[in-house]
Amino acid sequence: MPYLTKPVLAAGALARTAQPVLPTGDGLVLRPWREGDAPDVFEAFQDPVMHQWHIRTADSVAEVRGWIADWQRSWEGERNAQWAVADEVTDRPLGRVALRDILLGDGVAEVAYWTAAAARGRGVAPRAARTLARWALDGIGFHRLELSHAVANTASCRVAERAGFAAEGTRRSALLHPDGWHDMHQHARVRGD
Template sequence: MTRDFSTPPVIAPGVLGGSPQPLVPAAGGLLLRPWEDADAPAFLSAYQDEETRRWHTRRPSSEARVLEWFDAYRQDWTAERGGHWAITRDGAEVLGRIALRGLDFDDGIACVGYWVLPAARGAGVATRGLGALTAWALDEAGFHRLELDHSTRNHASCGVATRAGYLLEGTRRSAALHDDGRHDMHLHARTRDA
């Protein structure tokens, strides 16, 4: 594909997809690792939780569907469309999910999303996972800017973003459709230099 830009891409194509998806250690014995087929029951259980369902309208319906998602996640990495990690305790017990999506290598921008299983909430799992992924994405992968958005009604996610150093940049009015109607969305971001 020919690029019609006057500037080189921030990240060269092939840098991520040409290597295995990394393991990313986080504080407190957490490890971000690629999803494994054995994680399907834990992943599916997250979407049985009312709070997770409140904020995530795309939901797998069965373990077979979760395995299809995991296969798509592996393809996303190879095609450099995204990266999806399980947030685990020492690589074993699944505590949550974190992802980079919408990878834009030309401008060096990606979007972050996450959830945490009910039993792991309130212990800083999302904040530590987000901090580790942010450091990896900005310092090692070479992204310049990471964005995340969440419903203005999702105060827990806003707290995670703020604690991880993502500045609130504004509100996107009526930007997402949830089960209970349209929601305004907060936009947070971190950049390499701030």
């Protein structure tokens, strides 16, 4: 049965080229992950704040190397795309930004991020999310980018707002964390915002 609409983005919209490096223009760069980043990611995941708001933990640097290998392969699959958010001068990862649950035909993806403890309070996450959104919406042609966070995670709400993601509402009891079910705030940016 034929569809009445055409896909917003065709298969290959991402994978037909190498994953890009995206400078923020203000001291950060979004770049593909490298195996050598594993110790920094492992260190970031030892932080209790990461345990509070993320559902994953890292038990070893070797385990994180496996994550990075998956992140590197995910570009070709066009379902997820992960970037290290690195300092432009030192190249050290300060966090992560990603497009998850990509639906090319619908032109929709979810933006996700985290920031290492030592880099918090410097605007790393909103700058990275803004840069990724600009590239995805204006450069690639996505129509809608969604972003959700636990209602109790007020810092993440500030990131979403500073990155230009409008609040849309609350999804009740939407994500299970180690301390139980959390209501999630829903934010989005659409092409033309």
